[in-house]
Amino acid sequence: MDALEPIERTLEAAIADAGPDCPGRLAAALRYAVFPGGARLRPKLCMSVAWACGAEDPALVAAAGSAIELLHCASLAHDDLPCFDDADTRRGKPSLHRAFGEPLAVLAGDALIVMAFDVLANGARECPQRLAPLARIVSRASGAAGGIAAGQAWECEAEIDLSRYHRAKTGALFSAATMAGAAAAGLDHEPWRRVGELIGEAYQVADDIRDAFGDADALGKPVGRDAALARPSACLEFGLQGAIARLNGLVAEACASIPPCPRGAELAGLIRQEARRFLPEDIARLAA
Amino acid sequence: MDALEPIERTLEAAIADAGPDCPGRLAAALRYAVFPGGARLRPKLCMSVAWACGAEDPALVAAAGSAIELLHCASLAHDDLPCFDDADTRRGKPSLHRAFGEPLAVLAGDALIVMAFDVLANGARECPQRLAPLARIVSRASGAAGGIAAGQAWECEAEIDLSRYHRAKTGALFSAATMAGAAAAGLDHEPWRRVGELIGEAYQVADDIRDAFGDADALGKPVGRDAALARPSACLEFGLQGAIARLNGLVAEACASIPPCPRGAELAGLIRQEARRFLPEDIARLAA
Numbered sequence: 001m002d003a004l005e006p007i008e009r010t011l012e013a014a015i016a017d018a019g020p021d022c023p024g025r026l027a028a029a030l031r032y033a034v035f036p037g038g039a040r041l042r043p044k045l046c047m048s049v050a051w052a053c054g055a056e057d058p059a060l061v062a063a064a065g066s067a068i069e070l071l072h073c074a075s076l077a078h079d080d081l082p083c084f085d086d087a088d089t090r091r092g093k094p095s096l097h098r099a100f101g102e103p104l105a106v107l108a109g110d111a112l113i114v115m116a117f118d119v120l121a122n123g124a125r126e127c128p129q130r131l132a133p134l135a136r137i138v139s140r141a142s143g144a145a146g147g148i149a150a151g152q153a154w155e156c157e158a159e160i161d162l163s164r165y166h167r168a169k170t171g172a173l174f175s176a177a178t179m180a181g182a183a184a185a186g187l188d189h190e191p192w193r194r195v196g197e198l199i200g201e202a203y204q205v206a207d208d209i210r211d212a213f214g215d216a217d218a219l220g221k222p223v224g225r226d227a228a229l230a231r232p233s234a235c236l237e238f239g240l241q242g243a244i245a246r247l248n249g250l251v252a253e254a255c256a257s258i259p260p261c262p263r264g265a266e267l268a269g270l271i272r273q274e275a276r277r278f279l280p281e282d283i284a285r286l287a288a
Numbered sequence: 289m290d291a292l293e294p295i296e297r298t299l300e301a302a303i304a305d306a307g308p309d310c311p312g313r314l315a316a317a318l319r320y321a322v323f324p325g326g327a328r329l330r331p332k333l334c335m336s337v338a339w340a341c342g343a344e345d346p347a348l349v350a351a352a353g354s355a356i357e358l359l360h361c362a363s364l365a366h367d368d369l370p371c372f373d374d375a376d377t378r379r380g381k382p383s384l385h386r387a388f389g390e391p392l393a394v395l396a397g398d399a400l401i402v403m404a405f406d407v408l409a410n411g412a413r414e415c416p417q418r419l420a421p422l423a424r425i426v427s428r429a430s431g432a433a434g435g436i437a438a439g440q441a442w443e444c445e446a447e448i449d450l451s452r453y454h455r456a457k458t459g460a461l462f463s464a465a466t467m468a469g470a471a472a473a474g475l476d477h478e479p480w481r482r483v484g485e486l487i488g489e490a491y492q493v494a495d496d497i498r499d500a501f502g503d504a505d506a507l508g509k510p511v512g513r514d515a516a517l518a519r520p521s522a523c524l525e526f527g528l529q530g531a532i533a534r535l536n537g538l539v540a541e542a543c544a545s546i547p548p549c550p551r552g553a554e555l556a557g558l559i560r561q562e563a564r565r566f567l568p569e570d571i572a573r574l575a576a
Contacts, residue, residue: 021434103440104444111432121420
């Protein structure tokens with residue numbers, strides 16, 4: 001079975017659920033923003049952690065992973081807007097506002113945020129007592145208190161706090177993924193924060209490498225933006241070999257931070273395997 | 289005691305809770321979008337219904353009302369954006385994007401949506417089993433399935449479905465207010481939908497009247513927009529006297545629709561009293 005099948009099915013049901021009370025163009029914009037997905041790294045991580053923790057409610061696990069993915073899709077839709085990155089392409093096709101116009105890109109982002117919590121509440125029918133911790137993990141990861149909205153808003157400050165910026169903009173949803181996986185299994189989620197943070201940092205380094213050495217066509221989005229915009233970048237700082245060494249170090253540290261759980265060793269294997277796909281093969285080979 | 293004190297306190301705590309992980313300008317934008325409030329009609333309605341239903345958890349009731357108010361504030365921030373109404377003023381001061389710029393207006397709206405669910409999950413600590421119905425009431429009222437995002441998105445369609453447009457854009461949060469009040473008390477919320485819908489329709493008629501006959505300075509927002517944009521309006525259709533008669537008829541129908549509950553008669557009195565304040569005194573006098 002495709003490991004992501006429960007996620008795709010949950011996302012599909014959530015989009016379809018809007019039904020006739022959703023205006024047609026908004027429905028199309030929502031679908032466009034969510035399908036086809038990228039690597040679905042965050043829901044995959046959430047599901048792997050839930051599995052490692054012995055979660056027994058598959059609907060709740062799929063809801064948690066899907067909620068995180070919907071928030072990720074919402075943030076891409078809004079980050080691409082003309083008032084932020086003004087991006088023309090995303091996931092290899094025109095960005096949402098280029099395809100549907102700015103009003104629908106704003107509204108689709110809003111509706112996806114709402115949908116994340118709707119999916120979560122709907123998925124918690126069998127385990128209502130797990131909803132509050134899950135909803136709070138997801139809300140803290142996406143809101144003003146160190147979540148993705150806070151991350152993007154650091155760009156509006158005169159002085160940017162870089163470590164907070166990356167932790168909020170990229171790290172927050174990765175730590176939400178590991179914490180939500182544990183919470184969906186009914187475990188204390190706090191010890192899982194660090195694992196997600198480290199994977200998020202590794203992903204950020206990989207993103208810097210892709211931006212510096214990747215191919216826009218293959219990645220489906222523009223490259224060379226860090227250098228052009230003088231943004232901080234692990235690659236510009238350490239060079240390709242140094243950045244890849246840092247990426248590998250972070251992944252190893254993430255695996256070493258896995259809290260005791262029924263399938264911790266298997267989870268470490270899954271994380272290492274997934275992290276190998278953070279970089280396109282040609283770049284990974286460059287460094288080998 | 290001021291009936292709204294628990295709402296203002298909950299909103300204040302939610303904004304303050306963002307703490308040092310919230311960039312300073314985003315924190316200021318959030319505060320600006322929420323304080324000072326308008327009439328806080330929706331949370332007041334939610335609290336009145338919860339009281340009439342005999343709700344026994346004040347923190348949950350305040351959380352439900354505050355969540356609805358936060359979603360309302362979020363929708364105002366986004367509706368005022370240049371790509372929608374491009375409004376210069378709101379609640380008697382510059383609109384959010386005029387005061388803080390477009391990026392922060394987008395992000396503050398996003399963060400307020402997230403905050404609504406965070407407040408709800410935090411307020412449900414003592415009654416975790418009531419969180420799922422409340423979260424779903426609130427999410428349906430604000431998302432793509434007939435919620436405020438759907439309402440605004442009807443403006444992006446070639447043909448607008450007017451009854452769905454008003455029901456989603458204005459009615460949804462009013463019916464969420466009555467339903468959430470009942471759900472916070474642990475009652476079946478569905479019978480409360482119609483009461484909120486009717487109050488929402490009455491409010492829409494009052495809004496049309498204010499737009500046609502009100503004073504921009506007193507209202508704190510532009511007037512005459514319906515006529516200028518050829519938007520449908522109860523006032524343009526029925527005239528002032530006719531529109532006021534319709535408003536009163538809707539309020540009476542709302543009161544007659546109150547489901548059996550411990551303090552139904554008192555609730556009807558509160559609704560009539562509140563509805564008298566839908567219109568500025570000078571306009572109400574014009575029709576008397």
